Amino acid sequence: MQVTTRQETVSAVTDDLLSRMTLREKVGQMTQLTLQAISVGQNEKGDQVALDSVKLRKALVEDHVGSFLNVFNQAMSREQWRALIGEIQQVARSETRLGIPILYGIDAVHGCGYTTDATLYPQNLNLGATWNRELVREIGRETARELTQNGTFWNFSPVLDLGRHPMWSRFSETFGEDPFIVSELGSEYIRGLQETEQYIAGCAKHFIGYGQAPTGRDRTPTFIPQRILRQLYLPPFQEAIDVGVASIMVNSGEINGVPVHSNFALLSTLLREELCFNGVIISDWEDVQKLHTVHRVASDSKQAIQMAIDAGLDMSMTPFTTEFSQLLVELVESGSVTEERIDSSVRRILDLKFKCGLLQEIKAHSADDEEAGVGGKPVGRYGNRSPEISRTEKQDELSFRAAVESIVLLQNKNDILPLNPRARLLLKGPAADSLAMIHGAWSYTWQGADEAAYPDRLQTVRMALNQNFDVVDAEVDCDAVVVCIGEHPSVEKPGDIDELNLAADQQTIIAEAIETGKPVILVFFAGRPRMLSGIQEFVSAVFWAGQPGPFSGQALSAILSGQISPSGRLPFTFPHSGSVFFTHDHKWADKVGADYGVAQEYSMNGVRPAWEFGHGLSYSRFQYSRPDVAVSSESVSVSFSVTNTGQRAARENVLVFVRDHFASITPEVKRLAGFETRWLDAGESTKIDLKLPYEALSFISMANERIVEPGAFSVLVGGQEVEFVLTNICLASRREIT
Numbered sequence: 001m002q003v004t005t006r007q008e009t010v011s012a013v014t015d016d017l018l019s020r021m022t023l024r025e026k027v028g029q030m031t032q033l034t035l036q037a038i039s040v041g042q043n044e045k046g047d048q049v050a051l052d053s054v055k056l057r058k059a060l061v062e063d064h065v066g067s068f069l070n071v072f073n074q075a076m077s078r079e080q081w082r083a084l085i086g087e088i089q090q091v092a093r094s095e096t097r098l099g100i101p102i103l104y105g106i107d108a109v110h111g112c113g114y115t116t117d118a119t120l121y122p123q124n125l126n127l128g129a130t131w132n133r134e135l136v137r138e139i140g141r142e143t144a145r146e147l148t149q150n151g152t153f154w155n156f157s158p159v160l161d162l163g164r165h166p167m168w169s170r171f172s173e174t175f176g177e178d179p180f181i182v183s184e185l186g187s188e189y190i191r192g193l194q195e196t197e198q199y200i201a202g203c204a205k206h207f208i209g210y211g212q213a214p215t216g217r218d219r220t221p222t223f224i225p226q227r228i229l230r231q232l233y234l235p236p237f238q239e240a241i242d243v244g245v246a247s248i249m250v251n252s253g254e255i256n257g258v259p260v261h262s263n264f265a266l267l268s269t270l271l272r273e274e275l276c277f278n279g280v281i282i283s284d285w286e287d288v289q290k291l292h293t294v295h296r297v298a299s300d301s302k303q304a305i306q307m308a309i310d311a312g313l314d315m316s317m318t319p320f321t322t323e324f325s326q327l328l329v330e331l332v333e334s335g336s337v338t339e340e341r342i343d344s345s346v347r348r349i350l351d352l353k354f355k356c357g358l359l360q361e362i363k364a365h366s367a368d369d370e371e372a373g374v375g376g377k378p379v380g381r382y383g384n385r386s387p388e389i390s391r392t393e394k395q396d397e398l399s400f401r402a403a404v405e406s407i408v409l410l411q412n413k414n415d416i417l418p419l420n421p422r423a424r425l426l427l428k429g430p431a432a433d434s435l436a437m438i439h440g441a442w443s444y445t446w447q448g449a450d451e452a453a454y455p456d457r458l459q460t461v462r463m464a465l466n467q468n469f470d471v472v473d474a475e476v477d478c479d480a481v482v483v484c485i486g487e488h489p490s491v492e493k494p495g496d497i498d499e500l501n502l503a504a505d506q507q508t509i510i511a512e513a514i515e516t517g518k519p520v521i522l523v524f525f526a527g528r529p530r531m532l533s534g535i536q537e538f539v540s541a542v543f544w545a546g547q548p549g550p551f552s553g554q555a556l557s558a559i560l561s562g563q564i565s566p567s568g569r570l571p572f573t574f575p576h577s578g579s580v581f582f583t584h585d586h587k588w589a590d591k592v593g594a595d596y597g598v599a600q601e602y603s604m605n606g607v608r609p610a611w612e613f614g615h616g617l618s619y620s621r622f623q624y625s626r627p628d629v630a631v632s633s634e635s636v637s638v639s640f641s642v643t644n645t646g647q648r649a650a651r652e653n654v655l656v657f658v659r660d661h662f663a664s665i666t667p668e669v670k671r672l673a674g675f676e677t678r679w680l681d682a683g684e685s686t687k688i689d690l691k692l693p694y695e696a697l698s699f700i701s702m703a704n705e706r707i708v709e710p711g712a713f714s715v716l717v718g719g720q721e722v723e724f725v726l727t728n729i730c731l732a733s734r735r736e737i738t
């Protein structure tokens with residue numbers, strides 16, 4: 001029997017479909033509408049989600065729309081999701097000429113969001129604090145399992161932007177400030193999402209350079225030199241493409257005066273040609289239109305569409321109208337866009353649908369080659385066909401574990417923690433009784449702020465602590481005050497803020513807690529740092545808890561009571577002041593103090609953090625041996641042992657940094673080069689052998705090439721620094737991104 005490869009089968013199916021499609025059907029596939037565009041209500045308060053059969057048929061049968069996204073401002077049950085998507089698929093399959101199913105996309109940013117009976121996980125920034133690749137991959141897998149049940153096979157996740165500006169309202173969606181951790185965890189998540197039979201197409205976003213505006217505000221202009229774009233912002237996307245990410249969403253903003261949606265150099269020359277990305281490039285929300293209405297590089301909608309198509313876009317999240325496809329037909333008919341250009345996008349979109357298991361039955365309909373191997377069984381995954389599963393203990397357990405591993409203990413004066421399990425606690429602060437503050441955005445609703453949207457089964461921090469401790473009402477009765485502060489969730493434009501200071505009423509709550517004279521334990525629930533303005537000096541312990549999700553309370557309780565030692569480490573630099581921001585990979589000039597000296601330690605006038613990137617305390621102690629560093633022709637081997645010298649089992653996250661002492665472009669003081677996570681029993685030792693590729697020592701030159709210059713370097717690990725020398729090595733053009 002002749003064996004047909006999966007790729008050949010995909011191509012055969014899509015080529016066959018393409019050859020039978022009209023121009024209008026093709027541009028319809030390139031159009032994505034939001035649910036509101038085909039619904040009865042318009043998402044006003046109290047509106048139930050109900051499809052409008054006239055609008056639905058118009059979108060599918062007349063306008064040939066190929067994809068939908070989103071949800072109303074309310075979560076739905078799994079059954080509602082399946083019924084909704086089943087209804088759309090039914091019309092798409094049986095009433096459209098070619099019967100091509102639609103692909104429904106959703107932002108399952110930290111678990112299968114917008115679904116009442118699914119499990120949510122900590123936000124990405126928290127996952128960054130776990131430094132745990134295996135955990136992130138597992139979360140990707142479990143999210144895929146739940147999305148499959150809903151019939152939403154396209155996930156607009158992971159965010160591969162860098163969290164380098166703490167004012168940015170999407171900081172919590174990033175895995176942290178550093179390109180290496182974002183690359184590593186982002187690619188693990190994609191693997192998890194796309195690797196199982198439950199294949200869910202990932203969407204790496206937002207390509208490229210999003211969130212770096214000097215204003216800190218969402219979608220405001222950014223200035224990024226090509227060299228920096230390649231050094232910092234490109235690697236996570238390169239890695240995502242290397243592991244086969246199915247789609248990429250474009251950054252809504254502009255870089256150096258050019259909106260990314262109209263940037264041929266970024267979308268075609270860089271992304272398609274240089275990075276060899278052959279998946280679907282989708283716009284962000286209404287962003288083609290915004291080339292005209294906001295960015296004003298196009299004088300009308302038609303020119304905006306032409307610019308985006310010329311730049312390399314495959315699909316437009318329009319999301320309310322089909323003007324995109326109507327005007328695109330006109331552009332082709334007038335000869336301004338070729339039909340071949342349209343075909344290349346539609347082929348990629350159909351390939352994506354095939355990967356999601358949506359075209360297998362089409363193939364069976366038309367099939368002369370019905371028996372051809374597809375490299376996996378056809379799954380026929382229409383919304384109303386998926387086998388039923390319920391939220392499992394495994395998923396809840398995973399979410400709990402992720403929450404525990406993501407909480408960072410920043411300060412523990414006199415080892416006040418862990419607490420005696422009989423300790424009586426007074427609980428203060430708005431986050432103690434808020435489900436919204438511990439979840440953050442993209443939860444059951446977009447902004448995540450509506451307390452009523454959270455399912456009854458979830459516990460607040462107060463409810464969870466009550467199960468391990470005696471939670472008292474009066475300060476005279478308590479042994480310690482736990483103050484749960486933070487921020488009310490918000491994201492994107494609604495999340496723009498003017499300053500990083502903690503809200504005044506919350507500062508008052510902390511001050512009142514300090515006045516009780518009892519030990520104060522500050523727990524900080526927010527998807528970024530907020531300024532504590534030195535108040536930490538007057539409290540005993542401080543946690544950055546982030547937004548750990550549904551098991552926040554249980555996780556905090558397990559840590560406070562000492563059942564589990566904290567192990568999280570900051571994936572970002574916690575600034576000392578609300579107006580001076582910097583990252584761990586800052587330059588030496590940043591450190592110059594008032595005496596113009598370059599201090600090794602942080603000085604008053606040089607940059608200094610409240611807590612450094614990678615900081616995080618444990619209840620145990622770990623000792624690192626001096627690293628052995630050996631240079632070979634391919635990599636730098638770093639070997640050392642880590643011993644748990646404390647009294648209790650604990651997890652240790654091992655961070656390895658490198659330092660280039662002198663270079664033709666000012667070198668960073670240090671840069672993250674590797675990380676590992678280990679669970680160690682008391683007294684247990686583990687050997688860590690890392691091979692750092694030369695890339696870890698490389699940088700982008702003025703000629704925009706990735707190079708390594710010979711000279712002196714250091715490895716920094718566990719508070720130790722070991723120097724080594726690279727001789728006669730210059731690896732220009734080592735990786736295809738140069």
Ligand code: BGC
Pocket residue numbers: 069070107156205252284285492
């Ligand atoms: C966000 C994207 C998101 C899209 C669809 C946009 O506003 O920037 O991250 O995927 O909406 O919800």
